[in-house]
Amino acid sequence: MPTLEHEAPRNLSPGAVRPDEGQPPMLRLDSVTAGYGGFNILHGVSLEVRRSEIVSVLGPNGSGKSTVFKAVYGLIPVRSGEVRLGDADISKSGPQELLRDGVAMVPQLSTVFPEMSVRDNLELGMYLVRDRKLVKQRVDDVFDLFPRLSERRNQHAGLLSGGERRALEIGRSLMLDPKLVLMDEPSVGLSPILVKEVFEQLRELRDNAGITFLLIEQNARSALSMSDWGYVIERGRVTFSGTGQDLLGDEEVRRAFLGD
Numbered sequence: 001m002p003t004l005e006h007e008a009p010r011n012l013s014p015g016a017v018r019p020d021e022g023q024p025p026m027l028r029l030d031s032v033t034a035g036y037g038g039f040n041i042l043h044g045v046s047l048e049v050r051r052s053e054i055v056s057v058l059g060p061n062g063s064g065k066s067t068v069f070k071a072v073y074g075l076i077p078v079r080s081g082e083v084r085l086g087d088a089d090i091s092k093s094g095p096q097e098l099l100r101d102g103v104a105m106v107p108q109l110s111t112v113f114p115e116m117s118v119r120d121n122l123e124l125g126m127y128l129v130r131d132r133k134l135v136k137q138r139v140d141d142v143f144d145l146f147p148r149l150s151e152r153r154n155q156h157a158g159l160l161s162g163g164e165r166r167a168l169e170i171g172r173s174l175m176l177d178p179k180l181v182l183m184d185e186p187s188v189g190l191s192p193i194l195v196k197e198v199f200e201q202l203r204e205l206r207d208n209a210g211i212t213f214l215l216i217e218q219n220a221r222s223a224l225s226m227s228d229w230g231y232v233i234e235r236g237r238v239t240f241s242g243t244g245q246d247l248l249g250d251e252e253v254r255r256a257f258l259g260d
């Protein structure tokens, strides 16, 4: 795998205006260092996600993409630097606190329960909420956003196609009405047509429900073509950032990451 070394991250879209410029970003990592045991994997990662953006984190295997998510979600400690959600420092928050603050995470591995119905799988997204009326309302909201899940609401989830299962996982993450969803490889294991479908769903959710997404993607070309902004991470450092289109159009990025 070719690697790209730069002194500082290269912003390929210096003139681009991102939403709410001048306001605190929805999510901001500022010089974050994190790792495992005696090793640091992230060496001062800084990135921003602005309201209603779809932002992708790309990079070679083992470059630290999942580690960024774990640090944001409080699954490993932030050793130095800061993670902020709007005005709040969330560097020390764990998953429960983040969920309460409106941040959901969809992990890479399938978490659908195949023997349960589509509806029951969705309800699991709110299993701690006792207010049945609210749960029903949220299930209906998710079915409004995903008509194909609605048609299959009483079927076993195991009968869904790969893309529909992914939609169910995304739908379940929306049950607690998050403002920001972190998704680890939404397209993993899906055929190119289904990848396109899943990304289109994310864009619809962004446009219709105002949800912001931060994604990790191996499928760099699809991710960039559907993302408002992207960051390339190599060996625990951000090396490139820019609009999806500008990253897609950059020769160095194309050669190193898109197989051109």
Ligand SMILES: Nc1ncnc2c1ncn2[C@@H]1O[C@H](COP(=O)(O)OP(=O)(O)OP(=O)(O)O)[C@@H](O)[C@H]1O
Pocket (backbone or CB within 6 Å): 036, 041, 059, 060, 061, 062, 063, 064, 065, 066, 067, 068, 218
């Ligand atoms: N729990 C762990 N303990 C020790 N080292 C780990 C752990 N998880 C990941 N690592 C190491 O951290 C580095 C970055 O891993 P990470 O999973 O963040 O990369 P990634 O960019 O998401 O990779 P991929 O694209 O292959 O999923 C790798 O060298 C990996 O071996």
